[in-house]
Amino acid sequence: MKRKTFGPVTSxxxxxxxxxxxxxxxxxxxxGASISPATREKVLKAARELGYRPNAIARSLNTxxxxxVGVVMSYFDNQFYPQVLEALAQKLDExxxxxxxxxxxxxxxxDRIFDQIMQYRVDGIxxxxxxxxxxxxxxxxxxxxxxxxxxxxxxxxTASSVNTDNEAAAKQIAExxxxxxxxxxxxxxxxxxSSVNLxxxxxYINTLNHHGIKDVRVVQGDYDAxxxxxxxxxxxxxxxxxxxxxxxxxxxxxxxxxxxxxEFGLRIPEDLSVIGYDDTGPxxxxxxxxxxxSQPVDAMVGxxxxxxxxxxxxxxxxxxxVVVPGVLVVRHSARRPQFGVIEKDGLxxxxxxxxx
Amino acid sequence: MKRKTFGPVTSxxxxxxxxxxxxxxxxxxxxGASISPATREKVLKAARELGYRPNAIARSLNTxxxxxVGVVMSYFDNQFYPQVLEALAQKLDExxxxxxxxxxxxxxxxDRIFDQIMQYRVDGIxxxxxxxxxxxxxxxxxxxxxxxxxxxxxxxxTASSVNTDNEAAAKQIAExxxxxxxxxxxxxxxxxxSSVNLxxxxxYINTLNHHGIKDVRVVQGDYDAxxxxxxxxxxxxxxxxxxxxxxxxxxxxxxxxxxxxxEFGLRIPEDLSVIGYDDTGPxxxxxxxxxxxSQPVDAMVGxxxxxxxxxxxxxxxxxxxVVVPGVLVVRHSARRPQFGVIEKDGLxxxxxxxxx
Numbered sequence: 001m002k003r004k005t006f007g008p009v010t011s012x013x014x015x016x017x018x019x020x021x022x023x024x025x026x027x028x029x030x031x032g033a034s035i036s037p038a039t040r041e042k043v044l045k046a047a048r049e050l051g052y053r054p055n056a057i058a059r060s061l062n063t064x065x066x067x068x069v070g071v072v073m074s075y076f077d078n079q080f081y082p083q084v085l086e087a088l089a090q091k092l093d094e095x096x097x098x099x100x101x102x103x104x105x106x107x108x109x110x111d112r113i114f115d116q117i118m119q120y121r122v123d124g125i126x127x128x129x130x131x132x133x134x135x136x137x138x139x140x141x142x143x144x145x146x147x148x149x150x151x152x153x154x155x156x157x158t159a160s161s162v163n164t165d166n167e168a169a170a171k172q173i174a175e176x177x178x179x180x181x182x183x184x185x186x187x188x189x190x191x192x193x194s195s196v197n198l199x200x201x202x203x204y205i206n207t208l209n210h211h212g213i214k215d216v217r218v219v220q221g222d223y224d225a226x227x228x229x230x231x232x233x234x235x236x237x238x239x240x241x242x243x244x245x246x247x248x249x250x251x252x253x254x255x256x257x258x259x260x261x262x263e264f265g266l267r268i269p270e271d272l273s274v275i276g277y278d279d280t281g282p283x284x285x286x287x288x289x290x291x292x293x294s295q296p297v298d299a300m301v302g303x304x305x306x307x308x309x310x311x312x313x314x315x316x317x318x319x320x321x322v323v324v325p326g327v328l329v330v331r332h333s334a335r336r337p338q339f340g341v342i343e344k345d346g347l348x349x350x351x352x353x354x355x356x
Numbered sequence: 357m358k359r360k361t362f363g364p365v366t367s368x369x370x371x372x373x374x375x376x377x378x379x380x381x382x383x384x385x386x387x388g389a390s391i392s393p394a395t396r397e398k399v400l401k402a403a404r405e406l407g408y409r410p411n412a413i414a415r416s417l418n419t420x421x422x423x424x425v426g427v428v429m430s431y432f433d434n435q436f437y438p439q440v441l442e443a444l445a446q447k448l449d450e451x452x453x454x455x456x457x458x459x460x461x462x463x464x465x466x467d468r469i470f471d472q473i474m475q476y477r478v479d480g481i482x483x484x485x486x487x488x489x490x491x492x493x494x495x496x497x498x499x500x501x502x503x504x505x506x507x508x509x510x511x512x513x514t515a516s517s518v519n520t521d522n523e524a525a526a527k528q529i530a531e532x533x534x535x536x537x538x539x540x541x542x543x544x545x546x547x548x549x550s551s552v553n554l555x556x557x558x559x560y561i562n563t564l565n566h567h568g569i570k571d572v573r574v575v576q577g578d579y580d581a582x583x584x585x586x587x588x589x590x591x592x593x594x595x596x597x598x599x600x601x602x603x604x605x606x607x608x609x610x611x612x613x614x615x616x617x618x619e620f621g622l623r624i625p626e627d628l629s630v631i632g633y634d635d636t637g638p639x640x641x642x643x644x645x646x647x648x649x650s651q652p653v654d655a656m657v658g659x660x661x662x663x664x665x666x667x668x669x670x671x672x673x674x675x676x677x678v679v680v681p682g683v684l685v686v687r688h689s690a691r692r693p694q695f696g697v698i699e700k701d702g703l704x705x706x707x708x709x710x711x712x
Binding site for chain 2: 068071074076079083085086089093096098100101102103113120257281285286288
């Protein structure tokens, strides 16, 4: 519906189109104010149609910042996320902000706790390991609340995001395994609707395809230890088991290693190479010594907080997609190529040469 | 100073003794109200002397609950605590409460962030892996805010606490190792001011002493991976290395196992038995298969929340010390005794017989 007036759209116009009171419009755009979901939906729909921007109202009604950032997280048994949470809490504390923690479903989305987050008048929201529906993303923006997706991304970029370059890292992993002269490749996937999983899967498989490897076995680990063990069983029981496995994250890679060694008697890396992603604590433990693509927690959390603070202070939502560089940390779980491994700061890293 | 009047002590009397205004007294007992630390100290001192109890004021000025529970936590690389945090957030969410997370220093205490916690008008506080000074404990009680210490305890019991029976579990571990016919015993300690560490240390060593083992080597791991590795080096490099080690928690036990295997070529359990405490995720991973005393997260968190809710709802602080029973989960990191190991719910557990 096109705007019929000149000048900025007023809340009265929104009220008229939505068929609600002007007070309902105010309340819709005041984080924490009481409003029924049905009324809120009507108001937001009308606001979208008219191109209404409520910043002035939100600002005047809510001048005091709560200095609270809402963090929605799940998947605590993947040690990456507790590390992230600790870093978030510490860095926010340095800025005199605090962290209200919401635990989401691992594979669900955050909608059901959204109302609760909004009640607390948070100044910003970080979504780690959960998805956000497009409608809610838009509601946060409409309410003047910046949202940062952590280690995930969405198609339409209403929210900001911080990721490593998943596709490039997965490409590098494929090149590492090719240079190590492996023959049979497999991929243990995370959840099929995870943006990070999809980027890693395509980076890996496309690179292998490009080098003439067409039959890459894909099994679903789904970020779950039990499912991953089952998927690993499938792979090692098959007539042609893989000798090179890339698991979408360390948590799953470690499970694959344990199944390979303790249930199939395979030697790692002599019989089988395994590579993960995240470079979490256990990856460095000698019992695993997992080769893994790093996700630099401090840099990613620093970028997340910078994005939040910039938008909180400017009182302007400007979604920005940040990509933080990582490295492939070479340990002992995968056969090393003859060339390309360098030593730096006490770690072995892989820098591929041109392999054609 | 004795009370000079009959009937309940009034805020006016407190103000007089403290040399401040009555408003300052009100503000001291209103969580979140603005008051200088110096004034607050004077008021609290006078209140203690007179036996003043401010519940009526606190209640009338603060009738709305925030429905926020403050959780202070540190030591995130010990997987036990992220599990606890996840369980706390989920159970609070079921009761429509939320979790404000404060990250404390691992070995420091919580005093420096106390003011920040109080600003948020939390309905209750859970302290996990940090200590609370006696004065602050009293301030929380004075402000009508229940405090629960999680996996720790304090001498004077102003706060409630939830623990497993650390001393009894450590005794059971000593009995297990004795029944396995070990010769040379060692203990890898956590922080020396940790109540949990002290209870485990004394349970273990006293039991060994009781059975005629006098020379138990104690080294400091201090809940730190690097220090633990160094302490393990000391033990294995010594003229008479131990063949039985109890480490105060799993996080340190896993480090001890890695040093033993990868730096000294020791076989576990053939050459060395290692037992931990917590039964966290990695303990069950086949690469470690660590025998460990369990800390049942759900039961401990359930008890913590029950304690909070009881006091929040009764508006009455009544400190209670809860002990949750755990079991010794027998895996493969320690030589098994001939008798006493039973199978239950897919786990092997140890039930010692009378050993004299």
